[in-house]
Amino acid sequence: MTAPPGNIADRPVVQDDSCTDHRPDDLLSELLRTVRLGGERVVAYRPAPAFSIDFAEFGSVHMVEEGELELRIDGYPRIERVGPGDVVLLPRGDAHRISDPAALGETGPARWLSGTFTIGDPQASQLLSSLPPVIILGTGRAPAPEGLEIARRMVTIEMQSPTQGSAVMIARILDLIFIQILRAWAARPDAEPNWLAGAFDPQIGLSLSAIHRDPSHDWTVEELAQASHLSRSTFAARFTARVGTPPATYLAQVRLDAATDLLRDTSLSVARIADRVGYASEAAFSRAFRNRFGTPPARWRRRTAAR
Numbered sequence: 001m002t003a004p005p006g007n008i009a010d011r012p013v014v015q016d017d018s019c020t021d022h023r024p025d026d027l028l029s030e031l032l033r034t035v036r037l038g039g040e041r042v043v044a045y046r047p048a049p050a051f052s053i054d055f056a057e058f059g060s061v062h063m064v065e066e067g068e069l070e071l072r073i074d075g076y077p078r079i080e081r082v083g084p085g086d087v088v089l090l091p092r093g094d095a096h097r098i099s100d101p102a103a104l105g106e107t108g109p110a111r112w113l114s115g116t117f118t119i120g121d122p123q124a125s126q127l128l129s130s131l132p133p134v135i136i137l138g139t140g141r142a143p144a145p146e147g148l149e150i151a152r153r154m155v156t157i158e159m160q161s162p163t164q165g166s167a168v169m170i171a172r173i174l175d176l177i178f179i180q181i182l183r184a185w186a187a188r189p190d191a192e193p194n195w196l197a198g199a200f201d202p203q204i205g206l207s208l209s210a211i212h213r214d215p216s217h218d219w220t221v222e223e224l225a226q227a228s229h230l231s232r233s234t235f236a237a238r239f240t241a242r243v244g245t246p247p248a249t250y251l252a253q254v255r256l257d258a259a260t261d262l263l264r265d266t267s268l269s270v271a272r273i274a275d276r277v278g279y280a281s282e283a284a285f286s287r288a289f290r291n292r293f294g295t296p297p298a299r300w301r302r303r304t305a306a307r
Contacts, residue, residue: 027199027209028182039174041167042115042155049100049109056095059117061177062088063152064138067110070101076133086138087148089181091131093117113155115174130194130244135185145184151177193244203228204242207235208250215254216278221247256292259285263301270297 040058047053062069064086071080071088074095081101082088090096100110137144155173158166186196198204207224224247225235239247255277262273274285289297 027205027212028179028196038118039171039178040116040118042113042159042170042174044111044113044159046109046111047100049102051110052097052099054095054097055090055114055116057093059093059178060088060090060096061115061117061174061181062098063113063115063148064088065111065113067108067112068101069110069112070099071134072097072099073133080134080136082136083139085144086136086141087144087177087181089135089178089185090133091135091178091182092128092133094133096134113152115155115170115177117174117178131196132192135181137181137184142184142188145180147180148177151180193240193242195243195250198239198243201238201242203230204235204239207239207247208243211247211251211254215251215258216276218278219247219251252288253292255279256289259289259297260293260300263297264304273297 045053062071062082064082064084066084068081068083071082073080073090076094080088098112102108102110137148151173155170158170158173182196185191186194186200191197195208198208207228210224210227211219221236222232224239225232228235228239230238236247239250243250245253259273259277262268262276263270266273268276270286271282274282277285279285279288286296289295289300293300295303
C-alpha cells in the first residue's frame, strides 16, 4: 500500500542494542495514514442564546463544556442532544448544524470547543465512508476515555496562552483526539460492523493486516482464514460479521483505495497501477474503478489534479 505523508502520529519504532527495527502490527495507524487526515484548528464557542451554527466540508469534533447542544446532521434523521462532558466526532465531514435547544429556557448558556480536520478525499476512501456519520461519547453514553480530558485541557492551555509552535501543537492534539475516539467507539460491544471493529478483533485483525500489507497478492479465503487461525467457514462468517462485507469485497475496496493514492501521487500509467494493486489486466481494473467511482481512472486522475 502506498503511504501518503502522515499527519496522524507514526507508529513507534523500538530499537534494541543491535539497532533492529521492531514494528508491531498496527493496522489502525496504517489505515489512518491512507485517509490523509490532519488536525487543523480549534475554536471556542460561547454564543448568545438562540444560536445556530453550521459546519461543513471538514471532519469535526465538538467537546461540550457547559449547557446543552442540539445536533442535526444532513441526511441523518435523528436529532442528537449532547451536554457537558460529551464528545462528538463527525469523522466523515458530514455537514451539520449545532443549535440552542434552550429556546424555552430549559438550560443555561452553552460553551464548547470545536476542532476541525482536513480530509484528503472522503469519496475516495472506503475507510472514511464506512464510518458512522457521528460518534458520541460521554455522560449517559459510552464513556469517553480518560485521555480525552487530558487532551482537552492541553488544547485549552495552548489556546489561552499561545506561543511559538501552538498551531502545530493543537493540530497534533486533534489527531490524538480523533484516534482516541475511534478506539473507544470500536471497542464498544455494540459497535456496528466496520473495518475498525474488525481491526480490534484479535483474529480478524490478522487477516486485515495481511490484506493491507500486500493488497496486490491474489488472496484466497483459505489463505486469509489461515492467517486468522480459523477454519474457512468460521473465518468467512466472522469476517463479514465484524467488518460488514465479505473478504473478497473488502479486498477489492482496499485495492481501489490504493489505486487512488497512486493515481493522485504518481505519474505511473493506468496499466502499471492496475498491476501494482493486483488486477490481472487494465480492462478489469478500469471496470472495477468505474463501478466504484463512476468514472474511468484516467478521467478521475485529471479531475483530481484540476482541483
